[in-house]
Amino acid sequence: MAILASCEKITPPLPADDELLDGPVEGLDEAQNRQHLLGDVAFNDQIFTNGTGLGPVFVATSCGSCHAGDGKGHPFTTLTRFGQVDSLGNKFLKLGGPQLQNRALPGYQPEQIPAGATFAKFTPPINSGLGFLELVPDADILALADPNDANDDGISGVPNWNTIPFYVVPTLNSIEKSGKYIGRFGKKGSVYNLLQQTVNAYNQDIGITSYFEPVDAYSLKEIDHEVSMQTVHDVVFYLQTLKAPIQRNQDDTEVILGKQVFNSINCAGCHTPTLKTSFSPVAALSSKEFHPYTDLLLHDMGSGLDDGYTEGSAKTYEWRTPPLWGLGLSPNSQGGQYFLLHDGRAKSIEEAILMHGGEAEQSRNKFNQLSEKDKDALIKFLKSL
Amino acid sequence: MCNYKKAFTLLLYIGFSIASYAQNDSSFVKRIPQETSGQLNMDATYNRPFLQSGKMPIAIGGYMEANTQYISTNGVSDGFSFQFRRTNLFFSSTIAKKIRFFSELEFEDGTKEINLEAAFVDFEFDPIFNFRGGIIVNPIGAFNQNHDGPRWDFIDRPISATTIIPATLSNVGFGFLGKYFVDRWTLGYEAYLTNGFDDNITANEENRTSLAAGKSNPEKFEESNSGLPMFTGKLAVRNRKVGELGFSYMTGVYNKWKADGFVLDSKRSINVLAVDYTVMALKNKLNITGEAVKVFVDVPDTYSQTFGTEQLGAFVDIVGTVIQRPMLGWEKSKINLALRLEYADYNQGKFKETNGNIGDYIWAVVPGVAFRPVGTTVLRFNYRYQQQSDLLGNPPSKTGAIQFGISSYF
Numbered sequence: 001m002a003i004l005a006s007c008e009k010i011t012p013p014l015p016a017d018d019e020l021l022d023g024p025v026e027g028l029d030e031a032q033n034r035q036h037l038l039g040d041v042a043f044n045d046q047i048f049t050n051g052t053g054l055g056p057v058f059v060a061t062s063c064g065s066c067h068a069g070d071g072k073g074h075p076f077t078t079l080t081r082f083g084q085v086d087s088l089g090n091k092f093l094k095l096g097g098p099q100l101q102n103r104a105l106p107g108y109q110p111e112q113i114p115a116g117a118t119f120a121k122f123t124p125p126i127n128s129g130l131g132f133l134e135l136v137p138d139a140d141i142l143a144l145a146d147p148n149d150a151n152d153d154g155i156s157g158v159p160n161w162n163t164i165p166f167y168v169v170p171t172l173n174s175i176e177k178s179g180k181y182i183g184r185f186g187k188k189g190s191v192y193n194l195l196q197q198t199v200n201a202y203n204q205d206i207g208i209t210s211y212f213e214p215v216d217a218y219s220l221k222e223i224d225h226e227v228s229m230q231t232v233h234d235v236v237f238y239l240q241t242l243k244a245p246i247q248r249n250q251d252d253t254e255v256i257l258g259k260q261v262f263n264s265i266n267c268a269g270c271h272t273p274t275l276k277t278s279f280s281p282v283a284a285l286s287s288k289e290f291h292p293y294t295d296l297l298l299h300d301m302g303s304g305l306d307d308g309y310t311e312g313s314a315k316t317y318e319w320r321t322p323p324l325w326g327l328g329l330s331p332n333s334q335g336g337q338y339f340l341l342h343d344g345r346a347k348s349i350e351e352a353i354l355m356h357g358g359e360a361e362q363s364r365n366k367f368n369q370l371s372e373k374d375k376d377a378l379i380k381f382l383k384s385l
Numbered sequence: 386m387c388n389y390k391k392a393f394t395l396l397l398y399i400g401f402s403i404a405s406y407a408q409n410d411s412s413f414v415k416r417i418p419q420e421t422s423g424q425l426n427m428d429a430t431y432n433r434p435f436l437q438s439g440k441m442p443i444a445i446g447g448y449m450e451a452n453t454q455y456i457s458t459n460g461v462s463d464g465f466s467f468q469f470r471r472t473n474l475f476f477s478s479t480i481a482k483k484i485r486f487f488s489e490l491e492f493e494d495g496t497k498e499i500n501l502e503a504a505f506v507d508f509e510f511d512p513i514f515n516f517r518g519g520i521i522v523n524p525i526g527a528f529n530q531n532h533d534g535p536r537w538d539f540i541d542r543p544i545s546a547t548t549i550i551p552a553t554l555s556n557v558g559f560g561f562l563g564k565y566f567v568d569r570w571t572l573g574y575e576a577y578l579t580n581g582f583d584d585n586i587t588a589n590e591e592n593r594t595s596l597a598a599g600k601s602n603p604e605k606f607e608e609s610n611s612g613l614p615m616f617t618g619k620l621a622v623r624n625r626k627v628g629e630l631g632f633s634y635m636t637g638v639y640n641k642w643k644a645d646g647f648v649l650d651s652k653r654s655i656n657v658l659a660v661d662y663t664v665m666a667l668k669n670k671l672n673i674t675g676e677a678v679k680v681f682v683d684v685p686d687t688y689s690q691t692f693g694t695e696q697l698g699a700f701v702d703i704v705g706t707v708i709q710r711p712m713l714g715w716e717k718s719k720i721n722l723a724l725r726l727e728y729a730d731y732n733q734g735k736f737k738e739t740n741g742n743i744g745d746y747i748w749a750v751v752p753g754v755a756f757r758p759v760g761t762t763v764l765r766f767n768y769r770y771q772q773q774s775d776l777l778g779n780p781p782s783k784t785g786a787i788q789f790g791i792s793s794y795f
Contacts, residue, residue, distance in 0.1 A: 007455040007462075010768070011785030014460025047590040054588075061592055061691055065776075074777045075738035076690065106587070106640065106685045107650040335741060335777040 018246035021128040021326055021333070022070040025243045027284035032241065039238025042231045048206050053226030055207040056108040057101035057218045063201065063235065066124040070242055071326065071333025073124025075344050079205065082119035087313045092117050094220070098311070099204040101217055108218070118308035118316075121343035122187045126326045126333070130185070131240030132290045133323065134194050135277035138175040138182045144272060144295040155269040155359045157297030160189040160320065162312030167212045168196050173278065183312055184296045187342045189320030190312035194239050195232070202227055241282060244290050245326035249384045258381025261374045265366035270299055270321045270359070293324035293385065302357020305341070317358060328383035349382050350375070417444055425573045425621050425629060426661065427524060427562065429531035430487055430503065434761050434794045435477060447474040450534035452790025458782050469495055471534070473502070483509040491553070501606075502553050513563040517577070520606065522555045524575040524619035525635045526676045527661035529554050534792035538704050538723040538755035540767050541788070544747060545698025545729045549678050550659065551597035556580045557606045558614065569625040574618070580605050581615030581637035582655060587684050587692045593731045593745060593776075594682050594692045596655070599639055611638040611652070628664040628673075633657075639682075653683040670709070675701035690743065691776060693732030700727035704755075715758040723765075725751040732776065744778030747771065762793035 017023070024036045044064035048054035059079060060066050066077040080100035083092025090097045095114040104110040113119055141159055149156040161180040164170065170192075174181055185191035191200065195212070202208040207217050211229050214222045249255050262268060271293040280286040298318040306317035314320075319342055327349070330338055338348050346352035356364045367375070417435040424432050435444035449472040455465050475489040488504040505519030522530055528546035532553060546552050558579025565572045586599030602610055609615075615637025623629040635657040642650045661676040677699035684694050708720040732745040749771035756764045769786035 007787050008457065010787065011455070011457035011462070012459060012770075012783035047592040049585075049588045049590060051588065058689075061689060065592070065691065068775055068777055068779050074736075076736050076777065078738065103689045104685075104687045106584075106653070106688055108687075110687050332780055333777070335739075335744070335779060337741075 017243075018248045019329070019332075020069065021126055021242075021245055021329055023243050025131065025241050025284045028241055028282070032237075032282060032284075035234055035237045036241045038231075039234035039236070039241075042235050043238050046231075048208060048226075050105050053206075053208050054105065055101070055103075055218065056105045057111050058103050058105075058207040059099070059101055059205045061206065063206075066201075066205065067127050068333040070127040072126050072330045072339070073344075074334050075123070075339055077124055078344060079122045079124065080113070080119050081122060081309055081311070082113050082117040084310055085118055085308060085316060086310065090311075096217070096220075099217075101204070101207065120187075120307035120309035123339055123342065123344040125187075125322065126245070126330075127239055128242050128326055129244035129290065129292060129323065130194055130242065131280075131282075131285050132244055132275070132277055132288065133184060133292060133294070133296065134240060135280050135285055136184065136275050136296060137173055137278045139173065140275065141182055141184070141296050142175065145297055153266065153269055154362045155266075155299065157270060157295055157299050157321070157359075158318075159183070159296070160298050160312040160314050162190045162192070164192045165196060165199075165212070167199070168192050171278075180313070184320070186311065187319060187322075188311040188314040189296060189298055190314065194236050198232055198236050198239065202232070240285070244292070245329065245385065247291070247325075247384055248328065249380075252380070252384070254377045254380045255384045256381075257374070258377035258379070258384075261370065261378040262381055265363050265370070265378075267363055268293075269363065270295055270297070271324050272321075291325060294321045297321060299360065300358035301360060304355060304357045307343075324382060324385050327385045349379050425564065425571060425623050426527040426531045426631060426663075427564075427573050427575055427619065427621060429533070430489075430522065431477065433475065433533065435475075436795075442480075443476055443478040445474070445476055446794060447472065448533050448535050448792060448794045449473075450540075450790065450792040452540045452788055454540070454786055454788040454790075456784060456786040458784040473533070475503075480506070485509065500553075502555050511563070513565050515562050516559070517562055518559040520555055520557050521560065521577055521579065522553060523577065523579065523617040523635060525554065525617055525633045525657055526550045526552075526659040526678055527629075527631055527663070527674075528552050528676055533794070535761055535763055535794050537702075537792075538721050538763060538765055539702065539725050539751055539753055540765055540790040541751070541769065543676070543700040543702075543725070544727050544749065545678055545700050546676060548595070548597055549680055549696050549698035549729055549731070550657065550676075551595075551600050554596075554600055556600075556615070560617075571623045571625075573621045573623070576616070576618040578614040578616055580609040581611060581613070582639040583610035584640045586639050586655065586682060587688065592691055594680075594684065594694070594696060595731075596657075596680065599655075610641050612641075612643065613638045613652075626665070628662065631659075631661045633659045633661070651683075651685075653685075654681075655683070656681040667705075670706040672704045673701065674704070675699065690732075690734070690736060693734055693743065693745065695733040696729070696731050697733055698727075698729040700725060713758065717759065719757045721755040721757065723751075723753040723755055723767075725749070725753075727751070742778060743776060744774040745776045747773040762791070764791050765789070 047062045060077050066073045081098050083097035084090040096111045101111045146156050147158045160183040162183045183190045183192050185197045191197045199212040203213040208226045210225050210227050216223045272295040277288045298314045301319050308316050310316045340346040340352040353367050433446050435446040437444040450470040453467045471493045473491045477487045485507045489502040491500045491502045505517050505521050508516040529552040556579035558577050560577025562575040582599035583602040589595050589598035617635040619633035621631035638652045639655050640653040642652045657680050659678040664673040680696040684692050702725045704721050704723045706719050706721050712718040728748040730746040732743045734743050751769045753767035767788045771784040772781040774781040
């Protein structure tokens, strides 16, 4: 043991917990640790090849390729979705929609966006804390909605009501409206839960079929399952039990000032600081207050961010409020740079703020009127998240 | 595998027979003196401490490597491990005048991997013109040919010489080799046509272009994956006082572009250029050994940039003898201080999406100390500090490793 302790002293140390986005939520029991580890291996280490089902058209070769260190993605793995312009659904599903597979195995040709289809590019999001977001009660999300802007603050968030696939079982307190449920994942908030997100990613990103989604993205025919149900469940559990990002430098005076500015210019009108989980059989996730800085609602972000593509009931100019937690660690997974907003077009936090329009226009204008000191404090606060 | 096991049993039987006889009569087994003059890296195959028993027409040799290590990456470690990395057995015999046979069998990680590393026949027409056929060690770089554990003062093999040039790289084929001597100079050449790599170069679970993955084709000794031969050639020059400089080149088509008459893909090539050098100084008390390699791989534009089209790797070992005197009863024991600097970039290029540099590189600094009681046996202690970046060039992982190991010929 003494030798081990000596060795630990002369090898590189463990980075501080708040500098990392990966790692399990605190309080998992041993069995849960095991499943988290199995999911971790499947997510980060399982590389698909042509021999194990990759493609033949695909975007990435593994789950981890798009989420380095469980952080935000890089333009290299940006996803392109096409073919839907309104809530009536995707008209290009038989032509390869909704997602473009822009890479192909040798001897195959990658997919092309069909003529007439509009598209949008989506940067992969951070994974950390997804399990907390999954457990936010529908009622809490609806309580944050203000479709008619009753409080007259210029912000009128709405949920994305969408159909769910056959394998998704709504949670006990889910709220249904005409056979549709509230989505919360994805840039458009069209995905109901992490099982649906994982199954879609295996299928549309890697070209991997499963019991849940047996149709091959290339042939559009049902084929043998290329990933087991257990592996899918392990990956889902891994995502559910990743810790929430930890804020850094909370006591820094500039960070404290930045938080005040954040509230004063009403960024918090959409980027709701605090939410709470409902019951979960995983005690570490159950009935926990957490700080994602999102309301999980759709907001009109203006014509500048309208790419003419949408999902579920969202309008093409509506985007689900992205959680801001982990924002300051984005460069650690984006190759040392920022690639922000839904498609990575903003190369800094300030640029991202200035590209806000629609319901965020008032906040953007207030940001422009801030003193340099307040702007810097706001940016420092956002980087602390 | 079954045949290998039978072969191993037979070889063990021969080995133990010789050894047991030798216990009764130590003069029966004699060590064949190693040649020291005019030896190039290409001679490493035969330039080993072989044993021969009586008038048996076969000489036998081998070596083993074992170590313990503690590795930690970013503060996370699985603790100590003991490793038996490999034991190799080699056999040489003179079949007739000017005809020699050599073979080498390698057992890695116990018996997890058993490989026939070499098995060839040499027809020695003239020092400058010889014919070799069978499973030959491709003469690319120097480490691939000259990699026996006891020769090195480091526990790990060089990164670039194992993950870019996938030592030990051998394949079935034929070719020519020879040497020419002028005063203190020796010039050597080798040129072979062999089977090549396979599609796994760009279809593997390492998630990068990997010649190591592409050499693992279990059918490589039966047929060429591409249906075309791969060329490997090397030129080397050595000055007896100064050292050696080698240039080597390997080229071939790696993919199965045609099957049953159907064209499946374009022919996709690999090209590997390597330069290696050994410098001796201070009356051979300071040795500098290094190798650099550049790889070009034809990867379809429509495939993923995860699989790079260019790779670059290099290492340099600086080994100095600081004590050379009788120690602990060994007459010619030595203590060496050693330092290795190494680098490998698995994906040189820029992302199409951002024009930013692609990461996927690794570098390491490895200081060490080695005790050699005799020339054929080494006890070595290394510390490895290593940084590795992912494809996107994110902050690198930091690894520290403390290693102690032994390696010895028998």
